[in-house]
Amino acid sequence: MKRRNLLKCFPGAMAAPVALFSAPANGGEQTAQERFDWHLAELKRAAEELDPMISHWHLAHPKCAGDYLTLTARRVTGRYTGDGIYESGQETVTGGRVHYRVELTDAVIDGARTFKVSCSGEHRLLLEYVLETRIGKRVGVLS
Structure with missing residues (x-):
């Protein structure tokens, strides 16, 4: 079997070449x-x-x-939608979900918002992108 015929066995292998990048703004390479x-x-x-x-x-x-x-x-497993009670983004070993109290703080670290996150005996200050990988949906409001 010739190489060209072998390539026909793979979908998309014979697709026409396309421009992979746009023309430079300065008109050159x-x-x-x-x-x-x-x-x-x-x-x-x-x-x-x-x-x-x-x-x-x-x-x-x-x-x-x-x-x-x-x-x-x-x-990400969830997005911040205001201060409140959020469930964890992943289940525990027993199949349940931990509930976190999440509050936005005034601090900004490296351009990212920070949040005070707490649950039974655990208190942390988390950056927004870390928070979004830990929390799930919002399940309650703060009282």
Whole structure:
């Protein structure tokens, strides 16, 4: 079997090539960094279209030769919709959910809002993107 015929076995393998990036604003060639940034933004956009619960991307550059370039994202389990009682985003071992008291604070750390989160004997100050990976839906109001 010829290589071209082998490629026909895979869906999409023979699709016509498409332009992978838009024309540069300055009318010339894009730099490698501009192409990298554009493709990274496209990857993030496509991933978020596939799963709208993906949030807070982090790109870790290698510190030395042989290290991996890693791109990670958090998957949110809930969104803050005002101070109140929220259930946990995941079930406990026994199948129940923990309830958290969540209150917005005035503090801002690295541009992110902070929240005072507490439940039976546990009190924390969490950044918004961390909170969204811990909480589920809002189940009550604060009294």
